[in-house]
Amino acid sequence: MERGGILCQELTTQTSRLGEGITLLNSDGEQRTPVTKIESSLCYLLTIRVIRARNIHQADVLSQTDCYVSLWLPTASTNKFQTKTVRNCKDPVWNETFYFRIQSQVKNVLELALYDKDVVTRDDHLFTVYFDIAKLSLGEQVFMHFKCDSQRQEELEVGFALDNISGPPETIITNGVLVSRKICCLEVQVVEKKKKKKKKEKKSLSKKEFSFKVQGSYEGTQDIMLGSDLVFSSSSPVKFHYVRYKQPTLDVTLPGKKRPPSLQSRVYDKGSPNLELHSFPSGKNMILAEDKGFDLYAKAEDCPDHLDVRLGFDLCVQEQDFLCKRQKYVAPALKKVLQLEQDLLDHETPVVAIMTTGGGMRSLTALYGSLRGLKKLDVLDCATYLTGLSGTTWTMSNLYRDADWSQKDLGKQISEARKHMTKCKINSLSLEYLKYYKKQLCQRKSEGHKTSFIDLWGLVLESLLHDGKDNHRLSDQQRAVDRGQNPLPIYTAVNVKNNYSTLDFKEWVEFTPYEVGLQKYGAFVRVEDFGSEFFMGRLMKKVPESRICFLEGMWSSLFSLNVLYIWNLSHSSEDFWHKWTQDKIDNIEEDPLLPLKPQELRTRLFTPPGPLGSALRAALTDRLAVAQEHNFLKGFQMHNDYLENKHFCRWKDTVLDTFPNQLTQSEEFLSLVDTGFFINTSIMPLLKPERKVDVILHLNYSAGSQIQALDQTCKYCSEQGILFPRVDLSEEDRKNLKECYLFDGAETPGAPVLLFFPLINDTFQKYKVPGQKRSESEMEDGKVDLYGCCSPYSTYSIQYTEKAYDRLVDLGEYNILNNKDLIMQALHTAVARKRQKKK
Incomplete structure (x- = not known):
């Protein structure tokens, strides 16, 4: 994959709390070269089109499988996305498109999981395909056929495209193994407006509760409680720290509204503001919502490029x-x-x-x-x-x-x-x-x-x-x-x-x-x-x-x-137990066959164990x-x-x-x-x-x-x-x-x-x-x-x-x-x- 290193400067491996700016010497007194760098690295737009599946085996006894595909790319988004469910069909067609903003210097591995929808019991997990996005070339579009079971001729068809994206590159800090990405701090504040008090009006004891959530942030969900009887009230700001380019969303639940029923929902109630944060202007105080009784303000600022982890x-x-x-x-x-x-x-x-x-x-x-x-x-x-x-x-x-x-x-x-x-x-x-x-x-x-x-x-x-x-x-x-x-x-x-x-x-x-x-x-x-x-x-x-x-x-x-440790005290091998406890992971064929580069991972298929295998594994390894x-x-x-x-x-x-x-x-x-x-x-x-x-x-x-x-x-x-x-x-x-x-x-x-x-x-x-x-x-x-x-x-x-x-x-x-x-x-x-x- 094409690299996005526009700016690259050496950074000492210590943060300011651990000796930033000090010339570092090795044990022989020679100056050493630090391996940690601060870089400005490009992001790309990844387009994924889930097209169809073929010959999916029957998961239910009385009917064909009710299939949907879950997409999980944790390096690019905090949410899991999924297609619609195609009922009672072994050859489902979806033709749904999803978009992700990915960092070019991060190992992006997409997980495509096929499920059978069940109403009463938990959805059946049929398999998961692990696909390394580094296989894709910038500016090209490919349609992949993942051969999930050669005997049954099961396959999943997905289209991919990788393109440049507008906007400035992202500043990252890396030691070649871990990457720290740009994070922002969002402050949200509720300001209650002045009210005219009528004569002889008794004090109201009612309160207003606001709930804010940034999925994938350090803080997660935070609430603000305000009394409604004050002449003027301003809450202390609540803060959220989040990765700027991971498609974060601020979800707000206003007083009297229901909390979101699902983590994947983006709009919960009419009138409850929800904001895409990656495009939020930095350093500006924005009004999120105006009401007769209150105003919502938010301000996002970039956090310094300083790590407390060395x-x-x-x-x-x-x-x-x-x-x-x-x-x-x-x-x-x-x-x-x-x-x-x-x-x-x-x-x-x-x-x-x-x-x-x-x-x-x-x-x-x-x-x-x-x-x-x-x-x-x-x-x-x-x-x-x-x-x-x-x-x-x-x-x-x-x-x-x-x-x-x-x-x-x-x-x-x-x-x-x-x-x-x-x-x-x-x-x-x-x-x-x-x-x-x-x-x-x-x-x-x-x-x-x-x-x-x-x-x-x-x-x-x-x-x-x-x-x-x-x-x-x-x-x-x-x-x-x-x-x-x-x-x-x-x-x-x-x-x-x-x-x-x-x-x-x-x-x-x-x-x-x-x-x-x-x-x-x-x-x-x-x-x-x-x-x-x-x-x-x-x-x-x-x-x-x-x-x-x-x-x-x-x-x-x-x-x-655990039980496996006790077993190892008297045996030199876990081969017998691995039959029951190891994940079933197989390399699978893909069509077309993309050239494999040294740093890229093979496309693999995970087949989940059955209930008995899961229970036995837990008993042996807990x-x-x-x-x-x-x-x-x-x-x-x-x-x-x-x-x-x-x-x-x-x-x-x-x-x-x-x-x-x-x-x-x-x-x-x-x-x-x-x-x-x-x-x-x-x-x-x-x-x-x-x-x-x-x-x-x-x-x-x-x-x-x-x-x-x-x-x-x-x-x-x-x-x-x-x-x-x-x-x-x-x-x-x-x-x-x-x-x-x-x-x-x-x-x-x-x-x-x-x-x-x-x-x-x-x-x-x-x-x-x-x-x-x-x-x-x-x-x-x-x-x-x-x-x-x-x-x-x-x-x-x-x-x-x-x-x-x-x-x-x-x-x-x-x-x-x-x-x-x-x-x-x-x-x-x-x-x-x-x-x-x-x-």
């Missing part, structure tokens, strides 16, 4: 600033531990990351030991990142309350955690706590959050791990990294979708003290704004930042499981509870070339990636669950090329198989084309794991060096510290039953004895200290590669 795939300004500051700690620490003679230059300093897995209280406890071991080796100061999920996020959020935790001895932190791990937990279900939970949930709901059982779980965690209410928030952790004094924490979750298994649909979400974002779309918001309401990248309603206990509940939402937060991608549209974008392709792994109308930007809420429901790893943020991680210390705390999550990560990275070292373990090693493995990634240039620490009890049984054997009286302390049937370290255990806690902490520390040589080897390898790369 569109971009590079690191935010704050993280880049942190990297510069952290290097001042890392370089001398590496020089010390590696016993180098000369200082490390910036380009010679590797980025080291500590990566953890989940495992409930077991992972919380063992991580303390691992970090204490790294601290004793002075390796903790060499780390730039620390990532976590599930139980390790509890440890991390505890640590980062202290702005200088990694610069101190960890004994105090470990002792504090010990107190809470060993205390009686029954008090968390006391009447006093239950009243507290209810009060907090009511307050959270009143603030504007959408509450669920996961929020209650977060409050229970707060009572298990703290004394009283914890007011700590994720943004408070900025104090712990503002000087680069600690590794930058990254917490992970996955965004899922209703009616889909986690394997079929999941999107990585990362949380830092600075931002929350979906790396697949290159969309990030300030952590203080996460949970607030957004529209087309603009902050519409500020909601108070969540206390971190609610995030901990979401990061470790063990209640978000999750017990999901944490929901307002979707900051709401309103964005997908760029016409999003499937060719290298950033999107890196994380493109869901069954809906080629269905742009159904991706996350169309959802009201993000549905966030524990990352462990896909892979028990927090490694994905570290594999972003922009972070340039050179060494990863993989601290595994999984139950059962210690190698499963690593194998799954390798497989995933291989499928996605993400650089990752090859994990080559012999059968003997898999049966009898050692304490540490080094995978240097030599066979995969560009991959990080990986140090893998499974949580096992090997030489710790005989040695209390490396090189020092246990005495007979100390042998009992080496008996740490991690995974036996009577183990105290079950993932679902919430209370340990003091001995069990101490032994697990000591084991985590020992396994680090006992593999000092491998850690040093990995760091030496990374430094050597950095030097070689610069040469």
Whole structure:
């Protein structure tokens, strides 16, 4: 399709709230080129003529099908349109024409759905054709025959034309994956006219109610109530934010009139004004209606081209600033531990990351030991990142309350955690706590959050791990990294979708003290704004930042499981269940055959499942509870070339990636669950090329198989084309794991060096510290039953004895200290590669 880029200027990926106008540098100090642009892009007129259908199969038992076609093009209009119904006919003819104004840089996919009209029951959905408008050429008219069923010779005939449209081009902002379009703000005001009061006239108590609706706007419907007895009354204006070129309409219901019976109606009552907004003059106060008792005024103005969502795939300004500051700690620490003679230059300093897995209280406890071991080796100061999920996020959020935790001895932190791990937990279900939970949930709901059982779980965690209410928030952790004094924490979750298994649909979400974002779309918001309401990248309603206990509940939402997840615990394939749960999507023939360009989608046919299939799918995929937060991608549209974008392709792994109308930007809420429901790893943020991680210390705390999550990560990275070292373990090693493995990634240039620490009890049984054997009286302390049937370290255990806690902490520390040589080897390898790369 012809492009409409008349004006194009580079725009920094940060908005003014995130550092607009700042020259951005990458981690090597070189100026980078921002990928987000503000452009002036043409709109086109799309004409669709629904002509006829042939050989439609009989949907009713006693009669032929009563057919009509529904047209849905969400990128161009907020309304669904439909043809008239042709009754009792297998070869219906409509010959109806519809018009849409489309944005040339947006992926416009038209959905043509054929229905059978039923009077008593719900209309039968026969099929839907998905047609990519990018197939059409400007200035040409084509008549398409969609072959919906070759055996029955069912087909749908539709005519298309794409033409230039008069008027100025539209200003858009895009990062090559998402597009933010021009939005306007409409103000509507009711002014009641003066009335002459008669002597001795009593006050009237009647009121007048006005209802206003802009379909597809952020606000939706708003009402104004005016008293009719005042000498003069003027309402406060109601506001609507809407996409200017999506054919929006202001629908007004005047006092005494009926509300609109249908969302698709355009005129509801005679005398009730309805206005097409895309042609409304900007900045002028217009009179919509005049009456003896009142006047209606409206004024529309363009909103500034400023986004509160950061569109971009590079690191935010704050993280880049942190990297510069952290290097001042890392370089001398590496020089010390590696016993180098000369200082490390910036380009010679590797980025080291500590990566953890989940495992409930077991992972919380063992991580303390691992970090204490790294601290004793002075390796903790060499780390730039620390990532976590599930139980390790509890440890991390505890640590980062202290702005200088990694610069101190960890004994105090470990002792504090010990107190809470060993205390009686029954008090968390006391009447006093239950009243507290209810009060907090009511307050959270009143603030504007959408509450669920996961929020209650977060409050229970707060009572298990703290004394009283914890007011700590994720943004408070900025104090712990503002000087680069600690590794930058990254917490992970996955965004899922209703009616889909986690394997079929999941999107990585990362949380830092600075931002929350979906790396697949290159969309990030300030952590203080996460949970607030957004529209087309603009902050519409500020909601108070969540206390971190609610995030901990979401990061470790063990209640978000479904039947398919339970099935996957014992099987490696969903093939059997996919027969019942996956959508039936087929590529179909079209006549004439239009040439397929790289960025265009094949024409496809969706056949809906029957009632039994739908019920079974819901039973298999519905999750017990999901944490929901307002979707900051709401309103964005997908760029016409999003499937060719290298950033999107890196994380493109869901069954809906080629269905742009159904991706996350169309959802009201993000549905966030524990990352462990896909892979028990927090490694994905570290594999972003922009972070340039050179060494990863993989601290595994999984139950059962210690190698499963690593194998799954390798497989995933291989499928996605993400650089990752090859994990080559012999059968003997898999049966009898050692304490540490080094995978240097030599066979995969560009991959990080990986140090893998499974949580096992090997030489710790005989040695209390490396090189020092246990005495007979100390042998009992080496008996740490991690995974036996009577183990105290079950993932679902919430209370340990003091001995069990101490032994697990000591084991985590020992396994680090006992593999000092491998850690040093990995760091030496990374430094050597950095030097070689610069040469």
